[in-house]
Amino acid sequence: MSFIRTFHGDIDPDKLGFTYSHEHIVCRPPYWVEQQADDLLLDDKEKSKLDVLDFKNLGGQAIVDATAIDYGRDVQAVKKIAEETGVTLIGTAGFNKSFLWNAAIPDHLKNVTGDYSTYYKWINDKSINELTEFVVREIEEGLECTNIPGGQVKFGTGYNRITPLEEKTLRAVARAHHETKAPMHSHTEAGTMALEQIEILKSEGINLEYMSFGHMDRNPDPFYHEKVAKTGAFLSFDGISKIKYAPESTRIHCILELVNKGYEDQILVSGDTARKSYYKHYDYGLGLENILGKWVPRFIEEADQNGFDGKKLVDKFFVQNPKRCFTFKK
Structure with a gap:
């Protein structure tokens, strides 16, 4: 039996449709609350909803909300x-990266995590198996003791390093995957450490075809991308619209390099839109409409100029590949 687990239960994978594979919709990350970094607080449900409607009005059908418990999801x-809105949304169980764990756990999560002062202390004190049980509950029972189930499991590591606690959560998430068959997603800081993550995942017996590695376009290295792709994993190019990191020509070049090498079935595309200044209805940014409205037409044109079928590739990246990536196979 195959299904995709959404905020409203399980659906047939064929019903997913055009999908952004990594976004953040409403969240107040405790670390950024403490730093008073208002730009990183997506704290207005109505403004977020307007951007989701922009996405829907252009033909978007589904969004993966990659916000884990330590990133202040709502x-x-x-x-x-x-x-x-009628847009299908997929939630995320698991964890992000370690520097966020210095933040205090909000009071409303004490019934979930126990009476711990910080995420660091909670994760440090719990065994791998106890963290695994927590992630399994979020998939099978609901996120944060709600009846809203998670649709993927996530772990993360920092820039050019994997701390002991990050390895601990990675192993816990891998074991939760074995128990639930939930799709797996990785945060790679600036696109680093994916190959090192892969070695740990292999030691846990993970089939890499269940994995998607985030932020691959933050490390625009075609040789590196091919090494990841050879494992069978999905590569998420989820920094679209962020010109401060690289021009779109660089992202498109890396994507087409993978296509040219035969990996078009392993590419996901999204925006990781996690700041007020990225959202149209918070702070006049490009918004959730930008990928569908402007990037997709530009990608099709550039792909066609290079001898590819741009429309076919867009269908792969936003429909066919997400349908396979986010499916539970039991």
Whole structure:
């Protein structure tokens, strides 16, 4: 039996449709709250909803909300956005990266994590198996003790390093995958450490075809991308619209390099739109409409100029590949 697990239960993978594979919809990351970094707080459900509607009005059908517990997700608000817009939303169990764990755990999560002061202490004190049980509950029972199930499991590592606690959560998430068959996603800081993550995942017996590695376009290295792709994993080019990191020509070049090498079935595309200044209805940014409205036409034109079928590739990246990537296979 194959299905995709959404905020409203399980659906047939064929019903997923045009999908952004890595976004953040409503969240107040505790670390950034403490730093008073307002730009990183997506804290207005109605403004987020307007951007989701822009996406829908251009033909978008589904969004993966990659916000884990340590990044301040608001599962009830996101569920309401799904209900009010008709856009399919997929939630995320698991963890992000270690520097976020110095933040205090909000009071409303003490019933989930126990009476711990910080994420660091909670993760440090718990065994791998106890963390695994937590992630399994979020997939099978619901995120944060709600009845809203997670649709993927996530772990993360920092820039050019994997700390002991990051390895601990990686192993916990891998074991939760074995128990639930949930799709797996990785945060790679600036696109680094994917190959090192792969070695740990292999030691846990993970079939890499269940994995998607995030932020691959933050490390625009075609040789590196091919090494990851050879494992069978998905590569998420989820920094679209962020010109401060690289021009779109660089991202498109890396994507077409992978296509040329035969890996078109392993590419995902999204925006990781996690700042007010990226959102149209918070702070006049390009918004969730930009990829569908402007990047996709530009990609099709550039792909066609290089001898590829741009429309076919767009269908792969936003429809066919997400349908396979986010499917539970039991």
